Amino acid sequence: MIAVVVLLLLLGVSLAVAAAGGQEVPVGAILALTAVFVVFFGAGVHVAAVLGLLGVLVGLVFSDRPWWDFAGQTLWGPSSNFVLVAVPLFLLMGDILLRAGLSDRLYRALNLWLNRLPGGLLHTNIASCAMFSAISGSSVATAATMGSVALPYFTGTGYSRRMVLGSLAAGGALGNLIPPGITFIVYGLITETSVGALYVAALLPGLLVTGLFVLVILAHGLARPTERPAPVPFALKLRALADLLPTLALMLLVLGSIYAGWATPTEAAALGAVGAAVFAAFEGKLSFRLLNASAEATARNTALLGLIVLAAYLLNYVLTTVNVPQTLAAFMADLPLPPWAVMACILALYLALGTFMEGFSMIITTVPVVFPIVTALGYDPIWFGVVVTMLVEIAQISPPDGTVMYVLQGMRRDGGPITDMFAGVLPFLAAYLVAVTLLMVFPELALWLPRAWG
Secondary structure, eight states, X not given: OHHHHHHHHHHHHHHHHHHHTTOOOXXXXXXXXXXXXXXXXXXXXXXXXXXXXXXXXXXXXXXXXOGGGGHHHHHHHHHTOGGGGHHHHHHHHHHHHHHTXXXXXXXXXXXXXXXXXXXXXXXXXXXXXXXXXXXXXOHHHHXXXXXXXXXXXXXXXXXXXXXXXXXXXXXXXXXXXXSSOHHHHXXXXXXXXXXXXXXXXXXXXXXXXXXXXXXXXXXXXXXXXXOOOOOOOHHHHHHHGGGGHHHHHHHIIIXXXXXXXXXXXXXHHHHHHHHHHHHHHHTTOOOHHHHHHHHHHHHHHHHHHHHHHHHHHHHHHHHHHTTHHHHHHHHHHTSSSOHHHHHHHHHHHHHHHHTTSOHHHHHHHHHHHHHHHHHHTTOOHHHHHHHHHHHHHHHHTOTTTOHHHHHHHTTOXXXXXXXXXXXXXXXXXXXXXXXXXXXXXXXXXXXHHHHHHO
């Protein structure tokens, strides 16, 4: 589905561009390429292979330049970029914390403080996901980690199964928005925007979205109250704060070093990975087996993301050689519409794509085409980076193809249908859309802090 839609859109635009330039484009070739990709995806070919082959075939059909002479250099650029090293390091840090049991301690400690609020444990889901997001950088990793910890707590309770799953999916979706989100690294690489500035800009929107999720749970808790647990002695709550120290220390180490200007995101990720290993050693869990398992999981995920990035870079290079982004930018900028209306159309496109397209693939394939349009309309690249990351997060929890939802569905032991997840996440989707709307109306929510930071 992804390949067919992207193929039709991009080849259609390429056809229009070529026709506008007076080139003769064989329609039969376009139909043949479409048929090839229908077969590829029908056979389950991976998205990275599809993007790469799409780049090769589009280049052969539409480009009159020997673009293959530059393919090696095009692929070498992102693969040797220092910024991308942060991706496996953040993944490694989160995996070590999960295997060392520190995420379970985080959840238990927050539960003691939040379980008597209206909504109870649902608040713990959001708070623990938000805190873990600040050290993991990945929505899928956050959802998988906190889902494995949280789901057993709800067994045999009176909580709505749909709200439990929806709150975990929504909390997991914060993984990319709350710094140090991996999506910001990829966006910064593609658009040559400062990753540090993106991290600063994401602070207030991240708090805004988290706050809206809390309001959703409060409303649900007041409408459908559950039995509150017995009060916990305040001294026990204070002792439980010690379980938050590893997470808070890593947050300070990673984000503090970035915001203070002492380390780049990549260097901060390295500090975080070492810090996670140190805390695992304090817990008595550090071993060669743990490090080996974490390294293997990190290598698999990094290889998956890396292949998509390289294939998308090849496709983006070929599209640039046939002037697709430039032509689209000029066309959209000349439309008799105010900039906000064009931007609203772009946001609607992302929301539509998010219903069937995985978030990371979406940003890789669309940002190189959309970014020139956004800048031509006069919008700030940092603001758009935050907005597009929020749209990617919405895609992660949008039925019917939200990646985070399927990760959590695979962790369920009750055998319930996926429609529970779809229904449970809808109130949080609405809250996220409210946050995007507020950012459209008040762009300073994302721009004020970077400007004040200096």
